[in-house]
Amino acid sequence: MLAFVVILARYGTAQQVEGIETLPFDGPFDGTVSPVSPLLDTFGRTGEGGPPPSGGRAFGVSVRKVETTVQAVQDAALQQMLLWSGVGLVIMAFLAGLIGWWPAGRALRPVAAVTDTARRISDMNLDERLALSGPDDELHRLADTFDTMLDRLQRAFDSQRRFVANASHELRTPLAAQRAGIEVGLADPLPAHLAEVRDDLLTTNREAEQLIASLLLLARSDRGLEETEPVDLAEITATTAAGLRPAAEEKHLKLHTSAGGPFRLSGDPVLLRHLVSNLIGNAIQYNRPGGRVQVTLAGRTLTVTNTGRPVAPDQIDDLFEPFRRLGQDRIGTTGHGLGLSIVRSITKAHNAAVNAQPGPDGGLTVTVQFP
Template sequence: MTGPHRALTRLPFRVRLAAAFSGLFLLSGAALLAFVVLLARYGTAQQVEGIEAQRLDGPDERPWTGASPAPPAYGGFGRTGEVGPGPRHGDDGLALRKVDTTVRAVQEAALDQMLLWSGIGLVVMALLAGLTGWWLAGRALRPVAAVTDTARRISDLNLDERLALTGPDDELHRLADTFDTMLDRLQRAFDSQRRFVTNASHELRTPLAAQRTSIEVGLADPLPGHLTEVRDDLLSTNRDAEHLIAALLLLARSDRGVEEPEPVELAGITEAVAAGLASEAEEHDVALRTLVRGPLRLPGDPVLLRHLVTNLLRNALQYNRPEGRVEVTLDGRTLTVANTGRPVDPDRVGDLFEPFRRLGQDRVGATGHGLGLSIVRSIATAHGAAVRARPGPDGGLTVTVTFT
């Protein structure tokens, strides 16, 4: 039962509704046909019992009914259909049996023909009912299809679009109004987020820049040894705060999507980023290898795509081991970054793409905030790409970004 039921639940709602129309009509028609056949069989049986046969020749002429115990004489039929002389007295029982057999055969033939043609008519009408149900379901679900198409088309760039469904105040009209109300709330939320990102880029970066300048100027050399260490700690903390704010702003920007896509050469970006991180790889004693097979031009935001490649490579360098390796491959529309390191639990791979999630502190690079892969996933989603990650055979992680 589980298999057919699961197969039925996977069918579109319109198909299931049309099949329900056909099935309901078929069941009700079959019940009605069975009722008619039973009544017809009972009625014809009663009529056969009431049939009278009369003896048309001889002086002892009297009526006989099928229920009479004595077999009467009756008229016969000639080849031309005229009433002929009745049978002899000794042939009465045989003649009556022939009449009874003939009547029953005619009755069965009539019922069989009625059942056959009624069944054919029932199947044809069930198909017509299914087609009618398909058409009615399409008309009834047309507002739902409009809601679905609008939901697929609307993004944060055109949240001002509304269904504005017209017609009677029924369940579908209230559903469309609820959807429009939800879009109003989403538009206000996205507008508030855009204002926050715009203001935060200035309100947060400016004080940190002023703080860094004050530290560098106020604690300039020459300083006592203990103050030099304090200055370095303050500058490191300030630098980490700036990096965190920049990463959060980048994550918020990528979540908004690509507003004005332009042709981007991903192969050139990949090679440039790998070349820029070569010195950092040497510093951490990690071998960085790059393999680019042919150019790849795709529509997108060049700044965001550069951050995508940079975060992938920097994450592969930081979460690595001494004398490890990072392999970058761009083959067709697939970008793959694999590294070595500690074994990663397959059940926890999905957590790496959540903000501020890190699996251990065994990194050879600088400290981070657990936003690298979150930014990668957000930028990939903004460009319609799919991101997958799996543990490497020698430890570490293999991250694949496939562009459509």
């Protein structure tokens, strides 16, 4: 736009200068400047036009001065126009950007609110809503649709959790009755083959009860923390490790703990105890004979390392899913694949983060970082 204006202004100025005429006059030259004309050749020099009239040379000099002055005025006008047009263009561009940024920010503010809320919402706080106010426009309808979708998701998650909790509660009673019936109906003395059958039935019953208890714990941790209290995680870690030390010695494992000083946080002591118990229990269960388990609590990080079988990095995420275990472990007689799922659920309930990395000599290094 600026170049277009400058070119047109220069062209128009040149046209105006060419249109100026110089008229001859009779009498002596008195210093008055007349307009420029092609007759300059006649009055400004001698030649075919004959001798100049009285005062002609002075008149020609004056006309040339007029030409120089007009050119200087034209250049000055163009320079001023270029300067101030550039300044005006910069100022207008700044004002246009500023004025455009303000309404654009107001218009896009609901989009930022939707983005922030969507980033915060997870399966642990599905009760949060956008509740966008303002005119009934496209963004408002988008926010309402988003809230409706969250309502459906919350109902689905709540229904799933209620089903798991209720089913687990309902199954505990018949399992307890089954165990009592086995113990009473197959009490000693029994033939050798019946005693073996009784032991198998009791083992199966205990595993089913452990599975039900794990499902109840998973459902409880998925609901989040209803009440919290100050807890010393270092004390819980030391006590839990001491309770699991006989199981480690039974498998000829070396269990080392380094809990350090007291580490207090606000949480559920029962869930945190299960968190540490599942981490150490998994490290003992999925280990090799003569291996080791290292439990370290440093700063705000709990780390449990074992020397089990090698684990591929692409299998790490699967281990945190319910009922997911490594291939050869699925056919084992112990474990249900819920240990790390419970760990992840409890860490989420405490706003912590869990991470697992394969060890250089096999096994896993699981870290829980508390906020």
